[in-house]
Amino acid sequence: MAICLILLLMNLLAFALMGIDKAKAKAGAWRIPEKTLFLVTALFGGLGGTAGMYFFRHKTKHWYFKYGFPALLLVQLVLLTVILPKLL
Template sequence: MAIMGIAAFALMGYDKNQAKKHGRRVPEKTLFLVTALFGGLGGVLGMSVFRHKTKHWYFVVFFPLFLVIQVGLIVFLSLKV
């Protein structure tokens, strides 16, 4: 989870930098995939810190939703053990 969070955060920062320089961007599908695969915290923090993708409703809605689901899953699994 930590690795995916760091990856999501780094990808958000890299994509924001590339957007400023008009360089090659990270596909939105990649940002979603990394965030959905236990990178929720990094994706949400990346959106906030870099102020990136905050005007796209699907990022604003789904990135925090991924985080809530991931935290809920971790809590559920930790209580079950």
């Protein structure tokens, strides 16, 4: 149950950060560092980060986001479906 809550929160945070950064970019305001976006996405926010990237059309022209976020999501799915059940 705690794992589900952590996953939900990390994905919501990743999605929200993509939207916030897009709004800040349009306004010419201070931006969220790219390493922060990647860190939250890498810490099991892969689905939210990837969904946010395409929903807000943000960072889709940067190859390291375009391919990096889905790659992180794939790794997270493997960890959650293959490795985690063996540990529990």
